[in-house]
Structure formats: C-alpha cells, structure tokens
Amino acid sequence: MNCKKAQALLSAAVDGELSLKEQQEFEAHIAKCADCQREFREAQKTKNIIREKIVRFKAPQSLVNSIIRLTETTTG
Ligand SMILES: [Zn+2]
Numbered sequence: 001m002n003c004k005k006a007q008a009l010l011s012a013a014v015d016g017e018l019s020l021k022e023q024q025e026f027e028a029h030i031a032k033c034a035d036c037q038r039e040f041r042e043a044q045k046t047k048n049i050i051r052e053k054i055v056r057f058k059a060p061q062s063l064v065n066s067i068i069r070l071t072e073t074t075t076g
Contacts, residue, residue, distance in 0.1 A: 001029040006036045014043045 006029045012018050013026050030037040 001025045003029075003033060003036055006030065006033065007039070010036075010040060010043055013040060014047050 006026060009018060009022055009026050013023070018026060030040050
C-alpha cells in the first residue's frame with residue numbers, strides 16, 4: 001500500500017469499515033509510515049471528540065423531553 005491508498009482508506013479505517021485485508025494492509029502501512037500514522041491518529045481523535053459532543057448534546061435533549069412530559073402530566 002502507498003500513501004495515496006492509505007489516505008483514501010483513512011476515514012473508513014477510523015470508522016472501522018475496512019475489510020480484513022484492507023485493515024491489515026492499512027495497519028502495515030501506518031506501522032512504517034509516520035505521516036499516515038499521524039493523520040490516522042488525528043482523524044481518530046477528531047472522531048472521538050465529535051462522538052463525545054453528540055453524547056453531550058443528546059443527554060440534555062432527553063432531559064428536556066422528560067421535563068415536558070412531566071409538565072404536561074402535572075398541568076393535565
Ligand atoms: Zn503513508
């Protein structure tokens with residue numbers, strides 16, 4: 001695998017959507033290519049931050065929904 005191929009697979013690799021063969025080739029490439037390894041780590045970090053933000057935004061929304069439901073029940 002060359003850098004161009006690795007870059008093309010990068011986001012799928014972060015999402016864990018590579019086939020077993022692609023995954024192995026990708027890991028073999030980033031094991032010896034510092035540039036691609038750094039980009040992969042950055043992409044993983046970004047994805048984790050986004051996931052955390054989604055979780056944080058979802059929690060208040062469900063809280064809001066239960067408060068609305070509670071209010072409706074109380075007022076009849
Ligand atoms: Zn590379």
